[in-house]
Amino acid sequence: MFTPIKNVKVYEQVVDQIKKMVEIGELKKGDKLPSERELVSELNVSRSSIREALRSLEIIGLIECKRGEGNFIRKNFENNLFEPLHIIFMLEKSTSKDVMEVRQIIETESAALASKNIKNKDISILEDMLLKLKNCNDEKKSIDLDKKFHYKIAEMSNNFILLSIMNACSGLIDLNIKGVRDNIILSSDKKEELVKQHEKIFLALKNKDSSKAYSEMRKHMKFSNDNLLL
Amino acid sequence: MFTPIKNVKVYEQVVDQIKKMVEIGELKKGDKLPSERELVSELNVSRSSIREALRSLEIIGLIECKRGEGNFIRKNFENNLFEPLHIIFMLEKSTSKDVMEVRQIIETESAALASKNIKNKDISILEDMLLKLKNCNDEKKSIDLDKKFHYKIAEMSNNFILLSIMNACSGLIDLNIKGVRDNIILSSDKKEELVKQHEKIFLALKNKDSSKAYSEMRKHMKFSNDNLLL
Known part of the structure; x- marks a missing residue:
């Protein structure tokens, strides 16, 4: 041995x-x-x-x-990239902008891949998440549902490396701009806009339209980042 | 302390x-x-x-x-993501296809970012690399120049996290499909096609045309991957 x-x-x-x-x-x-x-x-x-x-x-x-x-x-490796990415972040003068840029790239490209892999049961799951998000009035639960929606899409990319990179970036964002994620949910017109964006992403995925999934996710990411950076 | x-x-x-x-x-x-x-x-x-x-x-x-x-x-963190990515790769049933998919994503998006950041001295450096690549008849040197060209573009993304992910993927590809990278260089018509693709990427960068830089890099990546997978 x-x-x-x-x-x-x-x-x-x-x-x-x-x-x-x-x-x-x-x-x-x-x-x-x-x-x-x-x-x-x-x-x-x-x-x-x-x-x-x-x-x-x-x-x-x-x-x-x-x-x-x-x-x-270990059985679970989703968070394995966080630690080394955190070190790079700390020592290479990386900024929150860099991390959000990477997350934006990973999520938009994941959405494009997901649209090619989507199955009926994925559609049901996403549809259910979307409905819950729409009817949710609890800020914390909204954030949680939002995260799960994005996680599900990254998962549908069928590429564990992409999912791990997204997780690491998400961890870094939470660590560095703690609390700011909440701001975006606070105003009700923004909340409405966010739900709409998720619906558009969902429709593109459902229609297996990869370039639409890509562009709608990109718009959504830009909106999120702009609001996070306020 | x-x-x-x-x-x-x-x-x-x-x-x-x-x-x-x-x-x-x-x-x-x-x-x-x-x-x-x-x-x-x-x-x-x-x-x-x-x-x-x-x-x-x-x-x-x-x-x-x-x-x-x-x-x-340490002073250098470019290779920090290789080790944890290697572990994920080994234990999460990731395939070479997954790694190449991630590299493709990182390189195409880096090219788009690079086109926005490009400076005159970057143009000279890339132009010089391209000229050398064109006139190079030594297989090993060609591969090396090719790698440097791609590395330079990733560097121009001005995002160290992206560069680190690209490096980690590159390392995994070298580890897993060792030797295959050479095949692509062997036939002279393919070599000519490769040089042409690099020229197109260069021109898009020079013209600061980010969507063109993205699409030309994507075409080039597809060509490389198709040939690597043979």
Whole structure:
């Protein structure tokens, strides 16, 4: 299963071996890793190297440590890009504008892809969300429904990488312009306009019109961004 | 500077404190971190917790460890998204098609943004690259020039997050469809077509025509992907 290690930068080699096992499918989502003690003996390295490796794998989101149970390959990777994107954001003088630009790109292109993949059950789900959004008078619930609508569209792109990028950007936006998202919902004429925009996106998707889905999502994103930036 | 730590999950708290110092600008690109010994005494935690934290920060690409010199905040973050994207790719049943789809999206939208930001010196640089590409008969150099041309355009998007996503996708493509990139260069009629496509992209950029830049890049990406997938 494992190959004993002899060289320097030991923890990185442990990380590499575990990653390789994931790559070839020997370790899959939800699988339990051998215990620290077993890893020490199988890989022939110190306990501290094993711990450094496991912590590293935990922080990059490959494994999760369950107290008293051991280490497992994670089942959910949607938020894996947030941490490294956050670092880039902090150190590369990126601005909120940059993040919103990326989110706008991902969402418009996802909408175009989604229109090609849409199934009847997706149409029902989106239609139901839209109806709820229309009749919702609770600000917080509106925001939540709005997010779910967008998430559903990104999901329909059938591309998990796109979905992960969108999630990471969403996290960064929430972190950096906290509370501003609420402003957009407050005035009732804006709320009406927002619902209309969602309806137009929905119709384009339903009609499998990818360029319309793209352009309506773009308009909606521009409207959202303009209002967020106020 | 630091606040002593008392609770559980110690290494994560160390990570958080260092990240917070980056966030508020107390630690900047290239800055040296205190030594392990200093961190142990300032944060009042065990040496092994400090090491686990430092390894974790190293693996997510925030710090780099220079032998005999200590730990530094990294200066370059372009490749930070590769590792987590690779994990997502391995575990979420993503395919090469997904990665190429994302790259296509990022490059076409970058071209559109680049056309809005282009400066005279960018035009000269791209023009020079194009001329070299046209006259190049060495396969490897052609691939390299081609990559640089695309990189330059992504850079001109003025959005480091986009550039990082493109780099991560490029890395994944190289990893997964190694060697295939060469095929496209081999036949001379295809080479001619590729040069023509680059010229069209260049002209659209030069004319600051963002929708043309978008559509020409999209055509070029489709051509590249079709040929890569053969």
